[in-house]
Amino acid sequence: MRRRARVADLFAQKDIWVFDLDNTLYPADSDLWPKIDARITLFMSHLFGLDGMSSRALQKYYYERYGTTLRGLMEEHRISAEEFLDFAHDIDRSGLKPNHSLASAILALPGRKLILTNGSRDHALRTAQALGIDEMFEDIFDIVAADFTPKPAAETYERFFDKHGVDPARSVMFEDLARNLIVPHARGMTTALVVPKPGQIDHREAFEMVSEAAPPHIDFITADLEAFLVDIVAGAKPSA
CATH class of the missing domain: 3.40.50.1000 (HAD superfamily/HAD-like)
Structure with missing residues (x-):
């Protein structure tokens, strides 16, 4: 008590x-985060011309080192944050x-x-x-x-x-x-x-x-x- x-x-x-x-x-x-995760991998594939496995490995490296994949891409490749965020979060939320x-x-x-x-x-x-x-x-x-x-x-x-x-x-x-x-x-x-x-x-x-x-x-x-x-x-x- x-x-x-x-x-x-x-x-x-x-x-x-x-x-x-x-x-x-x-x-x-929920399937929401896996959808976002997959979109980030696809963004990496488009950006670097890598296959899916290589893109995902690089994605996770940046995520663990920088806290977000976006931060790693901004630090090392000067990518557009707005473009990344729009692409990564363009998902179907109907499952929620x-x-x-x-x-x-x-x-x-x-x-x-x-x-x-x-x-x-x-x-x-x-x-x-x-x-x-x-x-x-x-x-x-x-x-x-x-x-x-x-x-x-x-x-x-x-x-x-x-x-x-x-x-x-x-x-x-x-x-x-x-x-x-x-x-x-x-x-x-x-x-x-x-x-x-x-x-x-x-x-x-x-x-x-x-x-x-x-x-x-x-x-x-x-x-x-x-x-x-x-x-x-x-x-x-x-x-x-």
């Missing part, structure tokens, strides 16, 4: 809720269905709600609209607002804090990638890692996955975002 009270007290002091987009606000087994329970859970959270994504604003908006949660958020901080420096870079979070007047001590961040929670935790945010439910497909890269023992920069791990948010609002210990 004492621990439950401490958890309730912790979230009672929070009134800024920050959400990653891809594989966080929609289910891990409105998530009314998630919308209600987000709406019930007290205070401000923001999206912080390494994708584009247009992609975030269209995806949120497909999920029926776009009206729940005050704003979207995208890769353009980050000056094309992706999470987990510290300067990206500082730009986000400054632009939106976010006090980390009053904030909670939800993410599917553990490395993207290191800086938020260090700055005083409460951090929650959103992972696939048991048996769900996991589209994260091998180096992005964490063991069962949570790193110290992750305060909570949940496989059910809606239930987690409902428990926060109810003042109960969030369900894993």
Whole structure:
């Protein structure tokens, strides 16, 4: 009971809720991210005249080294960010269905709600609209607002804090990638890692996955975002 009270007290002091987009606000087994991933591979093939396997290997090299494939292409090849983002996010979102329970859970959270994504604003908006949660958020901080420096870079979070007047001590961040929670935790945010439910497909890269023992920069791990948010609002210990 004492621990439950401490958890309730912790979230009672929070009134800024920050959400990653891809594989966080929609289910891990959605086909959305694989579609974007395939579009990036195709972009690389067109750009360099490579076969699919070579393009994908280069794509993943840039992704792991720079945080996004786009950043690697900008650093090493000076490509147009706008062209890349338009191409990568030109996908069919009809597989996404409105998530009314998630919308209600987000709406019930007290205070401000923001999206912080390494994708584009247009992609975030269209995806949120497909999920029926776009009206729940005050704003979207995208890769353009980050000056094309992706999470987990510290300067990206500082730009986000400054632009939106976010006090980390009053904030909670939800993410599917553990490395993207290191800086938020260090700055005083409460951090929650959103992972696939048991048996769900996991589209994260091998180096992005964490063991069962949570790193110290992750305060909570949940496989059910809606239930987690409902428990926060109810003042109960969030369900894993």
